Every structure is written in C-alpha cells, then in structure tokens.
Amino acid sequence: IAGITQAPTSQILAAGRRMTLRCTQDMRHNAMYWYRQDLGLGLRLIHYSNTAGTTGKGEVPDGYSVSRANTDDFPLTLASAVPSQTSVYFCASSDDGGTGTDTQYFGPGTRLTVL
C-alpha cells in the first residue's frame, strides 16, 4: 500500500542521547517535511526538502538535522535530545514541491518523550 511510514512509533529517550527518526515514502513525491505537534499549538515545520539532495530550515530547526540522500527517505536526527523536544513528530510529503495544489500527505507520527 502506497504511503508514508515512520519509525519508531514511539520512543522514550534519555536527555543527551542521539536519536534518528526515520521516514520513508513510496509515492515518488519530490518534497518532504518534518513537523512537530505540541498540545495547544499548530503543527510547526522543523525542516523540509523540496527535492533529493536539498534541504531547508523551517520555523523551529534548532537541535535537529536532516538529510535527503534519495527521493524516498528523509531521516530527522536529534543530536543531543533535551526535554523540550518531547513531542509528536510527523513526516509529510507532497508531489510538486511548493506550487499548485501541492497537498501534503502525512505519516502516522512518532511520539517521542525525552526524560
């Protein structure tokens, strides 16, 4: 079934540890995104990639890094996790990278708790 997968589903992490959240899509979409969702706040963009080989910073990039080696994968890395990074993380993809309708489709999310 086509779509976006994320791993892990949930994770409890000690502060200071390094963590990579995985995201894979099989829709051959050009653009991919990482958001965090916190209670009472809208989705906030962390990083994005309009096409393989390029990445950009979103609204809240500090403490996070991404790479886009190929079309399908877009991992998000927390180099040294802090409790304020406790959140639900959603990966999304869209077809034409910012023009036209460019509807974003979301993965199931990763619930991350940093203690």
Next chain:
Amino acid sequence: GQNIDQPTEMTATEGAIVQINCTYQTSGFNGLFWYQQHAGEAPTFLSYNVLDGLEEKGRFSSFLSRSKGYSYLLLKELQMKDSASYLCAVRDSNYQLIWGAGTKLIIKP
C-alpha cells in the same frame, strides 16, 4: 508575525450542521487547506481553496474570502465519526504551510 486563529473547541449534535471558522494573517497567500485529525492519528487532507468562494465536497464544504482573511469549513449531516480536530493551514509567500492550532469538534448523540 503570521497568525492563524480557530476556535479551540466546538460541540454539535449528530445530524446537525456546524461551521468552523478560520481567520489568518500571513505574509502572502498561496492557498488555504483544511485537514481532519482524529485523536492519535495523522492529519488527512479535506479541502483546498485558492480563489474566493465555496468548494463543496459531499458533506463538507469550504469557503474562502481572501479580502477578509477568512475561511470556514461547513460540515453537514454530522456523524459521530466526524468527532476530530480540524486544522486550518495557509500557504504563505515562501510556499510553506502555516498551521492553526486546530478546532476540536465534539459530536453528541
């Protein structure tokens, strides 16, 4: 700054009609999206407006007025499965989506 405002929570009765409003102030406008998000799940796309007017899609309709910075999502013949959060998002001049905090809709029998 950029801002999307929606009511935090609304309650409606099964079978009735509900209108969820969204007002926005953004740097540029390149379309407005509505998404549905059930608790513990991912957002799913509902509708897209880029021109003024009403877009109808089954029981759901979405309206846009760009001059007023205003949109609404209209849900008819409410069903219990419509209990969810509804997210309004505007694509700005940088083609990034700016998201509202969402409106939690509670449907009562």
